[in-house]
Amino acid sequence: MPTKVIAIANQKGGVGKTTTSVNLAAAVAEQGKSVLLIDLDPQANATTVLLAHEIPGGGLYRALIGETTMTEIVLSTRLPNLFLIPADLDLAGAEIDVARQEEHLVQLRNRLAPLKASQKFDFIFLDCPPSLGILMSNSLTAADEVLIPIQCEYYALEGLGKLVGVMEQLRQGGINPNLAMSGLLMTLFDGRTNLSGAVMKDVRDHFQEVVFETVIPRSIRLSEAPSFGKTILEYDPRGLGAAAYRALALEFLKRQAAGMSFVGAPAAA
Numbered sequence: 001m002p003t004k005v006i007a008i009a010n011q012k013g014g015v016g017k018t019t020t021s022v023n024l025a026a027a028v029a030e031q032g033k034s035v036l037l038i039d040l041d042p043q044a045n046a047t048t049v050l051l052a053h054e055i056p057g058g059g060l061y062r063a064l065i066g067e068t069t070m071t072e073i074v075l076s077t078r079l080p081n082l083f084l085i086p087a088d089l090d091l092a093g094a095e096i097d098v099a100r101q102e103e104h105l106v107q108l109r110n111r112l113a114p115l116k117a118s119q120k121f122d123f124i125f126l127d128c129p130p131s132l133g134i135l136m137s138n139s140l141t142a143a144d145e146v147l148i149p150i151q152c153e154y155y156a157l158e159g160l161g162k163l164v165g166v167m168e169q170l171r172q173g174g175i176n177p178n179l180a181m182s183g184l185l186m187t188l189f190d191g192r193t194n195l196s197g198a199v200m201k202d203v204r205d206h207f208q209e210v211v212f213e214t215v216i217p218r219s220i221r222l223s224e225a226p227s228f229g230k231t232i233l234e235y236d237p238r239g240l241g242a243a244a245y246r247a248l249a250l251e252f253l254k255r256q257a258a259g260m261s262f263v264g265a266p267a268a269a
Contacts (some may be wrong), residue, residue: 003116004256005124006182007143012159013130015151016187018045019222019232020248021127023241024147026231027249029081033122036074036115039087040108040139041129042094047086049226050077059088063111064138065097070115079231083121095134105175108138132166140167141175145261147182147252152189152196152215156203171263180261185248187216210262214248217241 008021018041025037038060039046047059062068063085075084098107116124128139140146146167150156170176184207190196196218204211216222217240225235232241255261 001122001256003119003121003124004145005112005116005126005143007126007128007139007146008149009126009128009136009139009146009163010148010150010160011130011132011136011163012155015149016216016222017130017149018127019226020147020149020185020187020216020245021125022046022049022226023222023232023245024248024252025123025125026079026082026233027245028123028253029079030233030246031249031253032081033253034081034083034120036083036085036121036124038085038124038126040091040126040135041087042089042092042135043129044087044089044091045226046127047084047088049229049231050079050082050084051075051086052229059086059090061088061090061094061097064091064094064107065101066111070111071118074115079234091135098138099134104134105137105141109142109176112142132162137166140170140179143176143179145180145182147185149185149187149216150203151187152199152218154195154199156199157206180263181210182252182255182261184211185214185216186211188218189215190218212248212251214244214251216244216248 008017010017025035029035037046063070063073073085077084098104101107126139126143129135167179171179186200219241221236221239222232222241225232228235232245236242
């Protein structure tokens, strides 16, 4: 199967995007797939979980501006089958520097092309920043599919229509005509509240089969794991959070094997 590029994106912050990027990547790697995680968020939270220390001069920024290649900055992690292209503070300048380049929307796709063609990896996950700026646009242009985490809270669908609209513009404009949606992932589910259940029902009623069956619970352990520089699979391997991300990995891989993705999913009102 050719390498598949999956953007994990939501311009709304606090929805469990990086938590999902790191732990889904780790869980898919645990299933024996070769996985590359690219940290596109200048906050570099995914990088700090998977690397014990920052690698000076080895971040994504240099590749985006053409000073090095993507292949040269791929790093091994302590987890088998899981590799990382790290972010660093310089990446914050990419919003300006990449925008100055010709064909600025396709810089990430162009830089990734040799790595994707090598088929060294089964999946390349893009941990996107929480905005609709240059880095997010580049991610959506480079991706084959987009996985969107949505929190089980009152404003769950706020802004989702805008993200889906940008995806549609990239398709209709011919920039990324085959861009599809892997699915919507409900996160931060709290079974003790009626609100979480009501929000999840609304989202499932609206989006139906686009929504993953797996739900990620609100968990103190999931929140604690990054502060120890660990994935949830390492920090609390028998807990609810680890079980949820392992289940998500299996469901994700099942959808991939079946060629199950969605184009033109309805935007929320």
